[in-house]
Amino acid sequence: MKFFVDTADVAAITELNDLGMVDGVTTNPSLIKKSGRDILEVTREICELVDGPVSAEVIALKSDDMIAEGRKLAEIAENIAVKVPLTWDGLKACKVLSDEGRMVNVTLCFSANQALLAAKAGATFISPFIGRLDDLNIDGMELIADIREIYDNYGFETQILAASIRTANHMSEAAKIGADVATAPPNVIHAMASHVLTDKGLDAFVKDAKDAGIKIV
Numbered sequence: 001m002k003f004f005v006d007t008a009d010v011a012a013i014t015e016l017n018d019l020g021m022v023d024g025v026t027t028n029p030s031l032i033k034k035s036g037r038d039i040l041e042v043t044r045e046i047c048e049l050v051d052g053p054v055s056a057e058v059i060a061l062k063s064d065d066m067i068a069e070g071r072k073l074a075e076i077a078e079n080i081a082v083k084v085p086l087t088w089d090g091l092k093a094c095k096v097l098s099d100e101g102r103m104v105n106v107t108l109c110f111s112a113n114q115a116l117l118a119a120k121a122g123a124t125f126i127s128p129f130i131g132r133l134d135d136l137n138i139d140g141m142e143l144i145a146d147i148r149e150i151y152d153n154y155g156f157e158t159q160i161l162a163a164s165i166r167t168a169n170h171m172s173e174a175a176k177i178g179a180d181v182a183t184a185p186p187n188v189i190h191a192m193a194s195h196v197l198t199d200k201g202l203d204a205f206v207k208d209a210k211d212a213g214i215k216i217v
Contacts, residue, residue: 004183008035024052047077057083066093098122131164
Protein backbone atom coordinates (compact mmCIF):
# COMPACT_ATOMS: atom_id res chain seq x y z
CA MET A 1 0.00 0.00 0.00
CA LYS A 2 1.27 3.45 -0.90
CA PHE A 3 1.54 6.11 1.79
CA PHE A 4 0.39 9.63 0.99
CA VAL A 5 0.87 12.33 3.64
CA ASP A 6 -2.17 14.49 4.31
CA THR A 7 -0.60 17.84 5.09
CA ALA A 8 0.80 21.06 3.63
CA ASP A 9 3.55 21.18 6.29
CA VAL A 10 6.75 21.03 4.23
CA ALA A 11 8.96 20.20 7.23
CA ALA A 12 6.80 17.20 8.16
CA ILE A 13 6.75 15.99 4.55
CA THR A 14 10.54 16.32 4.32
CA GLU A 15 11.13 14.21 7.44
CA LEU A 16 8.91 11.38 6.24
CA ASN A 17 10.19 11.61 2.68
CA ASP A 18 13.77 11.18 3.88
CA LEU A 19 12.67 7.91 5.54
CA GLY A 20 11.05 6.63 2.36
CA MET A 21 7.56 6.91 3.86
CA VAL A 22 6.11 9.25 1.25
CA ASP A 23 4.66 8.05 -2.05
CA GLY A 24 2.61 11.20 -2.51
CA VAL A 25 0.89 14.08 -0.73
CA THR A 26 -2.72 15.22 -0.38
CA THR A 27 -3.74 18.75 0.44
CA ASN A 28 -7.04 20.61 0.70
CA PRO A 29 -8.08 24.21 1.39
CA SER A 30 -8.18 23.58 5.15
CA LEU A 31 -4.60 22.25 5.18
CA ILE A 32 -3.42 25.13 2.99
CA LYS A 33 -5.06 27.59 5.41
CA LYS A 34 -3.33 25.87 8.34
CA SER A 35 0.06 26.24 6.61
CA GLY A 36 -0.50 30.00 6.34
CA ARG A 37 1.03 30.07 2.86
CA ASP A 38 -0.09 30.84 -0.68
CA ILE A 39 -1.60 27.75 -2.33
CA LEU A 40 0.46 27.96 -5.51
CA GLU A 41 3.71 28.62 -3.63
CA VAL A 42 3.43 25.81 -1.09
CA THR A 43 2.07 23.34 -3.63
CA ARG A 44 5.00 24.04 -5.95
CA GLU A 45 7.46 23.46 -3.10
CA ILE A 46 5.82 20.15 -2.19
CA CYS A 47 5.88 19.02 -5.83
CA GLU A 48 9.61 19.72 -6.02
CA LEU A 49 10.18 17.72 -2.85
CA VAL A 50 8.05 14.65 -3.64
CA ASP A 51 8.28 12.45 -6.73
CA GLY A 52 4.76 11.01 -6.44
CA PRO A 53 1.33 12.59 -6.97
CA VAL A 54 0.49 15.77 -5.08
CA SER A 55 -3.24 16.43 -4.80
CA ALA A 56 -4.25 20.08 -5.06
CA GLU A 57 -7.95 20.85 -4.66
CA VAL A 58 -10.16 23.17 -6.66
CA ILE A 59 -12.46 25.50 -4.75
CA ALA A 60 -15.08 26.16 -7.44
CA LEU A 61 -18.47 24.44 -7.41
CA LYS A 62 -19.41 24.60 -11.11
CA SER A 63 -17.78 22.25 -13.60
CA ASP A 64 -16.48 24.90 -16.00
CA ASP A 65 -14.84 26.76 -13.13
CA MET A 66 -13.42 23.53 -11.70
CA ILE A 67 -11.89 22.72 -15.07
CA ALA A 68 -10.29 26.16 -15.32
CA GLU A 69 -8.91 25.91 -11.78
CA GLY A 70 -7.74 22.34 -12.40
CA ARG A 71 -5.81 23.38 -15.48
CA LYS A 72 -4.22 26.24 -13.52
CA LEU A 73 -3.19 23.88 -10.70
CA ALA A 74 -1.85 21.32 -13.19
CA GLU A 75 0.53 23.96 -14.55
CA ILE A 76 2.41 23.92 -11.23
CA ALA A 77 4.12 20.59 -11.90
CA GLU A 78 3.74 17.32 -13.80
CA ASN A 79 2.96 15.38 -10.61
CA ILE A 80 -0.14 17.41 -9.71
CA ALA A 81 -3.34 15.43 -9.20
CA VAL A 82 -6.28 17.79 -9.48
CA LYS A 83 -8.68 17.19 -6.62
CA VAL A 84 -12.39 17.63 -7.32
CA PRO A 85 -15.44 16.91 -5.12
CA LEU A 86 -17.75 14.00 -5.78
CA THR A 87 -20.64 16.04 -7.11
CA TRP A 88 -22.20 15.86 -10.57
CA ASP A 89 -20.21 18.95 -11.56
CA GLY A 90 -17.11 17.36 -10.08
CA LEU A 91 -17.64 14.27 -12.20
CA LYS A 92 -17.99 16.44 -15.31
CA ALA A 93 -14.71 18.16 -14.45
CA CYS A 94 -13.08 14.80 -13.76
CA LYS A 95 -14.05 13.51 -17.20
CA VAL A 96 -12.67 16.55 -19.02
CA LEU A 97 -9.44 16.75 -17.03
CA SER A 98 -8.75 13.01 -17.19
CA ASP A 99 -9.41 13.01 -20.95
CA GLU A 100 -6.73 15.71 -21.18
CA GLY A 101 -4.29 13.30 -19.55
CA ARG A 102 -4.28 14.87 -16.11
CA MET A 103 -4.38 12.93 -12.84
CA VAL A 104 -7.64 13.49 -10.99
CA ASN A 105 -8.43 12.70 -7.36
CA VAL A 106 -12.17 12.59 -6.70
CA THR A 107 -12.70 13.38 -3.04
CA LEU A 108 -15.49 13.32 -0.44
CA CYS A 109 -16.70 9.86 -1.41
CA PHE A 110 -19.13 8.23 1.02
CA SER A 111 -20.77 5.46 -1.01
CA ALA A 112 -19.93 2.65 -3.40
CA ASN A 113 -22.25 4.17 -6.01
CA GLN A 114 -20.26 7.40 -5.91
CA ALA A 115 -17.03 5.43 -6.33
CA LEU A 116 -18.46 3.60 -9.33
CA LEU A 117 -19.39 6.89 -11.00
CA ALA A 118 -15.91 8.30 -10.37
CA ALA A 119 -14.27 5.28 -11.98
CA LYS A 120 -16.55 5.60 -15.02
CA ALA A 121 -15.55 9.29 -15.26
CA GLY A 122 -11.88 8.31 -15.44
CA ALA A 123 -10.70 9.23 -11.94
CA THR A 124 -7.09 8.37 -11.15
CA PHE A 125 -7.92 8.18 -7.43
CA ILE A 126 -11.13 7.85 -5.46
CA SER A 127 -10.98 9.13 -1.87
CA PRO A 128 -13.50 7.45 0.45
CA PHE A 129 -13.58 9.17 3.84
CA ILE A 130 -13.27 6.52 6.55
CA GLY A 131 -13.16 8.65 9.69
CA ARG A 132 -16.16 10.78 8.83
CA LEU A 133 -18.27 7.65 8.30
CA ASP A 134 -17.03 6.25 11.62
CA ASP A 135 -18.21 9.48 13.24
CA LEU A 136 -21.74 8.52 12.16
CA ASN A 137 -21.35 4.97 13.53
CA ILE A 138 -20.97 3.62 9.99
CA ASP A 139 -18.00 1.32 9.42
CA GLY A 140 -15.82 3.19 6.94
CA MET A 141 -13.81 0.06 6.22
CA GLU A 142 -16.90 -1.63 4.80
CA LEU A 143 -16.98 1.08 2.16
CA ILE A 144 -13.35 0.39 1.24
CA ALA A 145 -14.19 -3.32 0.91
CA ASP A 146 -17.25 -2.62 -1.25
CA ILE A 147 -15.29 -0.38 -3.60
CA ARG A 148 -12.47 -2.92 -3.81
CA GLU A 149 -14.95 -5.64 -4.81
CA ILE A 150 -16.61 -3.49 -7.47
CA TYR A 151 -13.37 -2.27 -8.99
CA ASP A 152 -11.92 -5.78 -9.07
CA ASN A 153 -15.11 -7.16 -10.64
CA TYR A 154 -14.76 -4.89 -13.66
CA GLY A 155 -11.06 -4.12 -13.85
CA PHE A 156 -11.34 -0.41 -13.11
CA GLU A 157 -7.91 1.19 -12.90
CA THR A 158 -9.00 3.93 -10.48
CA GLN A 159 -6.91 3.61 -7.31
CA ILE A 160 -8.66 3.46 -3.93
CA LEU A 161 -7.17 6.20 -1.75
CA ALA A 162 -8.35 5.66 1.83
CA ALA A 163 -8.80 9.11 3.34
CA SER A 164 -9.93 10.70 6.61
CA ILE A 165 -7.55 8.33 8.37
CA ARG A 166 -7.66 8.93 12.13
CA THR A 167 -5.66 6.09 13.69
CA ALA A 168 -2.82 3.65 13.08
CA ASN A 169 -5.43 0.88 13.10
CA HIS A 170 -7.13 2.55 10.15
CA MET A 171 -3.88 2.19 8.23
CA SER A 172 -3.49 -1.53 8.83
CA GLU A 173 -7.16 -2.24 8.22
CA ALA A 174 -7.07 -0.37 4.91
CA ALA A 175 -3.97 -2.35 3.92
CA LYS A 176 -5.63 -5.68 4.76
CA ILE A 177 -8.71 -4.84 2.72
CA GLY A 178 -6.60 -3.86 -0.26
CA ALA A 179 -6.70 -0.07 -0.52
CA ASP A 180 -4.13 1.02 -3.10
CA VAL A 181 -3.21 4.12 -1.11
CA ALA A 182 -3.85 5.54 2.35
CA THR A 183 -3.40 9.21 3.10
CA ALA A 184 -2.81 10.13 6.73
CA PRO A 185 -1.56 13.05 8.81
CA PRO A 186 2.11 12.81 9.86
CA ASN A 187 1.20 12.02 13.49
CA VAL A 188 -0.75 8.92 12.44
CA ILE A 189 2.15 7.60 10.38
CA HIS A 190 4.46 8.18 13.36
CA ALA A 191 1.99 6.35 15.62
CA MET A 192 2.30 3.23 13.48
CA ALA A 193 5.76 2.65 15.00
CA SER A 194 4.51 2.76 18.57
CA HIS A 195 3.62 -0.22 20.76
CA VAL A 196 3.56 -0.45 24.53
CA LEU A 197 5.41 -3.78 24.49
CA THR A 198 8.17 -2.33 22.34
CA ASP A 199 8.61 0.47 24.89
CA LYS A 200 8.54 -2.00 27.79
CA GLY A 201 11.08 -4.30 26.17
CA LEU A 202 13.39 -1.41 25.29
CA ASP A 203 13.32 -0.11 28.87
CA ALA A 204 14.36 -3.55 30.12
CA PHE A 205 17.19 -3.85 27.60
CA VAL A 206 18.52 -0.39 28.45
CA LYS A 207 18.44 -1.15 32.18
CA ASP A 208 20.21 -4.49 31.74
CA ALA A 209 22.86 -2.95 29.51
CA LYS A 210 23.52 -0.23 32.08
CA ASP A 211 23.69 -2.73 34.94
CA ALA A 212 26.08 -4.95 32.99
CA GLY A 213 28.26 -2.01 31.95
CA ILE A 214 27.80 -2.90 28.26
CA LYS A 215 29.30 -0.41 25.80
CA ILE A 216 29.53 -0.82 22.03
CA VAL A 217 31.27 2.40 21.02
